[in-house]
Amino acid sequence: xxxxxxxIHIERSHTLGLPAARETARNWLQxxxxxxGMECAYTEGDTVDVAQFTRAGIDGSVEVSAEHFKxxxxxxxxxxxxxxxxxxxxxxxLDAMLGARDPEDGAYNDKDWA
Numbered sequence: 376x377x378x379x380x381x382x383i384h385i386e387r388s389h390t391l392g393l394p395a396a397r398e399t400a401r402n403w404l405q406x407x408x409x410x411x412g413m414e415c416a417y418t419e420g421d422t423v424d425v426a427q428f429t430r431a432g433i434d435g436s437v438e439v440s441a442e443h444f445k446x447x448x449x450x451x452x453x454x455x456x457x458x459x460x461x462x463x464x465x466x467x468x469l470d471a472m473l474g475a476r477d478p479e480d481g482a483y484n485d486k487d488w489a
Contacts, residue, residue, distance in 0.1 A: 383435070383462045385446040389473055393422070393441040399472050400426050400439045406468075444469060 404415040404426055413428045424439040435448030450458055
């Protein structure tokens, strides 16, 4: 069994409302499945949904509500040394999906860790 180490916590407030937040979260999960081979599941609740994602070396979830997204991810040993870069890229992707800013093209490629 692989040891899970660093935790990533990201929270973003928004004004999308629950239907649009659900759509945004589902789009993000589809991208994660396509680009990174993640296994994803989405469970709707009355006021809060939970999106779960996993693959070798990373497990996490996103709490989706009408006012916020709360992401929690736990990285395995092999990805632990990249936790800062992974967290930065997750923040950039979430901000871009919320329309806050475009992800910057830099030397680091998030597909390097996936």
